Amino acid sequence: MSDQLVRNLERQVDQLTSRFALQDLTSDYCHGFDKRDWERFLAIWWEDCVWEIGPPFGTFTGHDGIRRAVKDVLWPAWKASTHFTTNLRVTFDGPDRAEGVCDVDCIGTTSDGQAQTVSATYRDRFERRGGLWKIKLRNVTMHHFSPLVGITLSAPR
């Protein structure tokens, strides 16, 4: 049994652990945004991050930009939302950098009371700094953002 073999195992286990950490970031985006847990949402972004939401919202940079996007624009725009992230595909570019692409299905109600369906793709650049993975860049391509005409979403009582 060689040192080389154990070193190799360590490298593989590190990458598997990273895979789950990246998945956790995409999950925390949903939990933080939908459950209006600001600390959880902010914690997924590096301070020098870029969030390219695209039309009609634009691009936001840094923690200040994230704060403005969420607190001034997006939370006021939604009465309730649930995002479901799937299909996360990760490509590592060294041990501390990775690119990801995932798809999100979202259903919710905008502040005007209209139920909406949204489908989008997120393209991410992740970086690990000081042992911690966070998002450096999230680019959004929206496939549709459309009213569920005639449908009202409400919780059972």
Place this chain on the structure above:
Amino acid sequence: MSDQLVRNLERQVDQLTSRFALQDLTSDYCHGFDKRDWERFLAIWWEDCVWEIGPPFGTFTGHDGIRRAVKDVLWPAWKASTHFTTNLRVTFDGPDRAEGVCDVDCIGTTSDGQAQTVSATYRDRFERRGGLWKIKLRNVTMHHFSPLVGITLSAPR
């Protein structure tokens, strides 16, 4: 190369294996419920489990409670359903205990023939006993449970 290094790897691999085992439980909930595979559904719960479904269904305890909830209440209430679980976020509290939060999107048809959309969050307490992970507690928060007015769901022929 030290024993310590290999022990550390073992601990990490055990946690990665547990992560997949917990994901499997959330998947088996969906496969078991939607495909009406009772053995698969029951196998995810410890005998002393609690299932807090909330309004309008209430709380069910133990395998007898699970059986009543599913066979007497929920299966009769749905003609067909598909649950999609995403965003599973796990926090370990020791090697044999973990908490999880995940979101579920569900579309189906209730027994009255009405298509429905459901969105909910599951908060779980998982325990490993004798090497096996199962659910000790599942708490459900329903965000909406609403009719897809004007829509009829059917399979192609």
Place this chain on the structure above:
Amino acid sequence: MSDQLVRNLERQVDQLTSRFALQDLTSDYCHGFDKRDWERFLAIWWEDCVWEIGPPFGTFTGHDGIRRAVKDVLWPAWKASTHFTTNLRVTFDGPDRAEGVCDVDCIGTTSDGQAQTVSATYRDRFERRGGLWKIKLRNVTMHHFSPLVGITLSAPR
């Protein structure tokens, strides 16, 4: 510390790595199909694969069959689609063979401009050859494929 212990770790790490590789195949199916990335889509299938789509599409075999199904039938039938794969449950049958079952939620617009909702289950046979996992067989059970009457899907501008 024994060789046996490290061999055992290697086997476990190989299976964890395989789990992610299989998940990647189910993700690439969605990314390849929906983003019309033919190379990515084709790369998930072994040359001697079988794709049992079922009614009303039928069964397709080999890369030629996949090409015909996608390029002649399915892409022309959809103006836009997004597939969300969840609940992947894997059972290994040796180190190089596995069975999977997962559920897919799909929303999109058929070529006639009608918004659609689809729910299906994929049952897969995966094989690893030369260190690479691909799909040998994908069987589709469609739960519904139904028009979202009165709803129009479009991207924001």
